Every structure is written in C-alpha cells, then in structure tokens.
Amino acid sequence: MxxxxxxxxxxxxxxxxxxxxxxxxxxxxxxxxxxxxxxxxxxxxxxxxxxxQTKGDILIATVAMEVEEVLDAGAEIVADPPGGVDEAILRLIFQYYDHSLEYLSKEMWRTAMALSIEAPGTPNGRHYSEQDQRLAAQVTDLIAALQARGDVRSDLDARALGELLFNNLNQMFIEFVKDDEMSLDALKARVAAQTRPIATLIARHPA
CATH class of the missing domain: 1.10.10.60 (Homeodomain-like)
Structure with missing residues (x-):
C-alpha cells in the first residue's frame, strides 16, 4: 500500500x-x-x-525538473567525452542550452531568476542556487575527465576551470533569456567563440 x-x-x-x-x-x-x-x-x-506553498515554489520546481534531465544527459557526456577539448566542453554546454526551453519560456526563466535574486535566503532562492551548483560541478567533472584522459593540462585546477566555464555559460544564458529576439543558435555561436580560445589554452596538446 x-x-x-x-x-x-x-x-x-x-x-x-x-x-x-x-x-x-x-x-x-x-x-x-x-x-x-x-x-x-x-x-x-x-x-x-x-x-x-506558493506559485513561486511551483516555478522553481519546474527549474529543478529541467536541471535533473540535463544533468542525466550530461552525465553520459562526462562518462565518454567526444574527442577534442573544445568539442567536449561545447557538447556539454549545448546540451544544457538545447534543453533549456523544453519546460520554461524565457519569461519563466526571468521570473525564476528574479525570485532567486530577490530572496536568496528563502527555500526558493537556495533551491535555485543548488541547481546552479550542481551544473557547475558537472562542468568540473568534465574537465577532470578530460585531464584523466590526458587532453587537459594536469597542472590546472579542474574545479576553478569548471567554475569559470560555468560562470560564463550561465551569464550568457542570462543574456539570452533577457533578450526575446536572441535565438538559441545565436547564443551557441557566441559561447562557442568564447569557449574555443579557453579550450586551446588549457589543452595538453593545443591544436
């Protein structure tokens, strides 16, 4: 029962x-x-x-639902990253972006972000931040996996690199949801242009 x-x-x-x-x-x-x-x-x-308890709780729950699914899909990329540092990092980032509008519209994302910023100490604010932390950790896991495979320099701090890459992809996503005219392809093109030089710098054997 x-x-x-x-x-x-x-x-x-x-x-x-x-x-x-x-x-x-x-x-x-x-x-x-x-x-x-x-x-x-x-x-x-x-x-x-x-x-x-509130409508905001329901909105943040939809964010959590979205994040759970992208983390599950991202785990497969981390477990077997594609060849090339830039290709591996962008595969993970683009997987996040491609799923981002599956459940939430840009307006919904803006509202969820506002709820988390207005009251960071509330359950909603903490829950939203926890989702970001989990995504940042997965980017870090990817860098660590690339280091273990010998693709990324072993002298670099995987966590610092993961947080750097996540902070950029997250900020660019904020710019995307703020602009109703920006397409997903435009977002991905801009992030790819920003990410590739970093990938070259951290690669053990730059192309």
Missing amino acids: AGLRERQKADRERRILKAAVTQFRADGYRSVRIEDLAEMAEVSVGTVYNYY
Whole structure:
C-alpha cells in the first residue's frame, strides 16, 4: 500500500508541474492562479498547497525538473567525452542550452531568476542556487575527465576551470533569456567563440 501511495503522490505532482508548464507558457506566470493549475491537473486546490506553498515554489520546481534531465544527459557526456577539448566542453554546454526551453519560456526563466535574486535566503532562492551548483560541478567533472584522459593540462585546477566555464555559460544564458529576439543558435555561436580560445589554452596538446 505504501508503494501505491507514493506512486499516486508522484503522479499528482507530475500533473501539477505539467499543468504549470502548459499554463505558464500560454498565459504568463503572473496571470496564472493556483486554482487554474489545480483545475488543469485535476486535483483540489488544497492538494496543490500540500505540495507547494506558493506559485513561486511551483516555478522553481519546474527549474529543478529541467536541471535533473540535463544533468542525466550530461552525465553520459562526462562518462565518454567526444574527442577534442573544445568539442567536449561545447557538447556539454549545448546540451544544457538545447534543453533549456523544453519546460520554461524565457519569461519563466526571468521570473525564476528574479525570485532567486530577490530572496536568496528563502527555500526558493537556495533551491535555485543548488541547481546552479550542481551544473557547475558537472562542468568540473568534465574537465577532470578530460585531464584523466590526458587532453587537459594536469597542472590546472579542474574545479576553478569548471567554475569559470560555468560562470560564463550561465551569464550568457542570462543574456539570452533577457533578450526575446536572441535565438538559441545565436547564443551557441557566441559561447562557442568564447569557449574555443579557453579550450586551446588549457589543452595538453593545443591544436
């Protein structure tokens, strides 16, 4: 019975998040009410509040859902990076970017970022920062894997490099979501142009 209850709980939560993704995209985060999400998810308003205290909690949960999926996909890249330092780093970064609008619109990302900045000490703020930390750690893991394979200089600090690369890709993503006219291809082109010189500098045998 416990297993059934857990499955039912997980199903209700998935329905709530699916409703949030659909309605936030269609009507805008600020226009959607908890009652709207409950109706679409076919649960009571009270059930929604059993899972999430605020609408902001639901939005940050969609960010966490997105991050979980990109981390899973990124783990495969880290486990077997493609040849070439620049190719390996950009494969991971582009995997993040390509998935970034799967659940969240640019407007949703801006709101989630604002929530995390306005109140960094709240559960939402901490949760958002934790997602960034996990992504930065994965970039670091990739650098360490490239060092182990002999592609990146062993005298360099993998963590410092991972944080540097993540900070840049994250800042460029912020620029992307701020600009409704910027395309994903334009973002990727700019980040590739910034990343390739760094890859050449840290490569053990620069091309």
